[in-house]
Amino acid sequence: MIDFLTSYAGYIAEGVAVTLQITLMSYTLGFALGALLLAGGLSPLSLLTRMYIEPVRGTPLLVQIFIIYFGLPAIGIKLDAFTSAVLALGLNSAAYQAEILRSAVKAIPESQIHAAEVLGFSGAQTYRYVILPLALRSSIPALVNEFVTVLKESSLASVIGIVELTRRGEYVAAYTYRAFEAYLIVALIYFIACYTFSQFSRLLERKLRIPGYTGA
Amino acid sequence: MLVLDKVVAGYDGKPVVKGVSLEVSRGEKVVIMGPSGSGKSTLLKVAVLLVRPFSGRIFLDGDELTSKHANLRRARAKTGFVFQSYNLFPHMKVIDNIALPLRIVKGFSNEEARQRALAVLRELGLSGFEDKYPLQLSGGQQQRVAIARALAMDPVIMFLDEPTSALDPELKAEVLETLREVAHRGIAMVTVTHELDFAKDIADRVVIMEDGVIVEEGDRSVLTSPKTERARSFLRLIEKEV
Numbered sequence: 001m002i003d004f005l006t007s008y009a010g011y012i013a014e015g016v017a018v019t020l021q022i023t024l025m026s027y028t029l030g031f032a033l034g035a036l037l038l039a040g041g042l043s044p045l046s047l048l049t050r051m052y053i054e055p056v057r058g059t060p061l062l063v064q065i066f067i068i069y070f071g072l073p074a075i076g077i078k079l080d081a082f083t084s085a086v087l088a089l090g091l092n093s094a095a096y097q098a099e100i101l102r103s104a105v106k107a108i109p110e111s112q113i114h115a116a117e118v119l120g121f122s123g124a125q126t127y128r129y130v131i132l133p134l135a136l137r138s139s140i141p142a143l144v145n146e147f148v149t150v151l152k153e154s155s156l157a158s159v160i161g162i163v164e165l166t167r168r169g170e171y172v173a174a175y176t177y178r179a180f181e182a183y184l185i186v187a188l189i190y191f192i193a194c195y196t197f198s199q200f201s202r203l204l205e206r207k208l209r210i211p212g213y214t215g216a
Numbered sequence: 217m218l219v220l221d222k223v224v225a226g227y228d229g230k231p232v233v234k235g236v237s238l239e240v241s242r243g244e245k246v247v248i249m250g251p252s253g254s255g256k257s258t259l260l261k262v263a264v265l266l267v268r269p270f271s272g273r274i275f276l277d278g279d280e281l282t283s284k285h286a287n288l289r290r291a292r293a294k295t296g297f298v299f300q301s302y303n304l305f306p307h308m309k310v311i312d313n314i315a316l317p318l319r320i321v322k323g324f325s326n327e328e329a330r331q332r333a334l335a336v337l338r339e340l341g342l343s344g345f346e347d348k349y350p351l352q353l354s355g356g357q358q359q360r361v362a363i364a365r366a367l368a369m370d371p372v373i374m375f376l377d378e379p380t381s382a383l384d385p386e387l388k389a390e391v392l393e394t395l396r397e398v399a400h401r402g403i404a405m406v407t408v409t410h411e412l413d414f415a416k417d418i419a420d421r422v423v424i425m426e427d428g429v430i431v432e433e434g435d436r437s438v439l440t441s442p443k444t445e446r447a448r449s450f451l452r453l454i455e456k457e458v
């Protein structure tokens with residue numbers, strides 16, 4: 001087991017780097033688009049944003065990855081595997097992040113908005129200084145949870161040939177015929193990463209806690 | 217200065233305020249009383265357009281707030297509003313609750329806003345609370361900070377919607393004390409309250425509402441010798457409560 005670990009450690013570590021890279025990029029893309037969808041969802045465009053969010057949440061991510069990587073070339077859009085993976089994961093996560101943000105915004109008491117309004121805040125100022133700071137705080141656990149989900153789902157990128165953590169686990173298993181150890185190690189690495197990020201959420205929540213404040 | 221002209225307003229199409237006309241002149245202290253559900257709070261919210269009236273018109277310093285082209289932000293920079301439930305921003309320190317609106321609405325610099333906020337806190341006996349968060353304070357202290365926040369904006373008129381109703385009796389006293397001090401400043405005040413003694417102390421004019429209309433209006437003698445039967449029975453009722 002030890003020799004197994006040492007001989008493939010470097011190879012697996014590179015896979016971890018790729019996995020984290022895909023995760024960070026797609027999550028960030030998802031957050032930016034999610035924020036846009038939030039803005040859309042609260043505006044007269046809300047029907048359009050629903051038409052985006054519902055199908056994305058109601059179809060398998062794997063199929064979405066296939067549509068982008070294998071499907072788009074048919075209409076002349078040819079993306080490399082890495083871009084396709086990041087795009088698919090990001091577009092998918094956007095739908096979920098938009099919903100997280102939307103429910104947090106909806107939970108802001110109307111009294112807070114009224115207070116801003118009577119002080120003469122513009123709509124944008126009310127968002128910037130009152131609604132978003134409160135909504136983002138209350139959505140930290142759900143947003144971190146979504147990050148962990150993206151991290152795990154990034155393993156699907158392996159099916160279009162991205163040599164990330166899962167794919168490298170497959171290679172090691174194939175070379176060595178030791179599938180059990182190989183996949184256990186891959187699973188352990190995912191678990192450690194996910195667990196670390198979940199703990200980070202607690203830390204962030206504590207750090208941003210509003211003294212005396214419970215709930216949104 | 218503030219004119220409400222035949223205002224009808226309510227929620228979900230049901231009128232709660234059923235045709236109220238009221239004028240408040242510069243510096244005047246108006247106290248609105250009446251049984252719960254009489255439309256007093258709604259009337260205040262309509263006056264600052266938090267609730268849009270079904271019909272009727274509202275003017276502040278000659279500008280019609282109910283017109284489609286009204287500059288509500290400008291009007292709100294001239295009015296202060298204090299809520300029953302304080303409505304301080306929980307994620308901002310006391311100082312920022314007061315200084316932020318000064319910066320982003322009145323265009324004060326950071327330092328000007330800070331100095332002004334500290335000065336108002338000092339005037340209202342709230343020095344030392346500036347770095348606390350609202351929910352670390354008692355209800356009475358929170359309400360006094362809310363009054364400070366409204367006052368810092370240098371309004372020409374302040375609306376106070378049952379400012380002491382959410383408070384225990386011992387906390388009411390400190391808020392009423394603060395309000396008495398504010399009343400001496402020459403800012404017009406329109407206060408909805410059940411506090412009879414407070415009303416007797418500050419009111420230039422008393423308005424008694426019931427079922428969405430004004431049933432009696434006059435100087436503070438309305439409180440001691442009401443002319444209408446409805447005002448009489450209401451005042452008997454709150455006398456008994458005290």
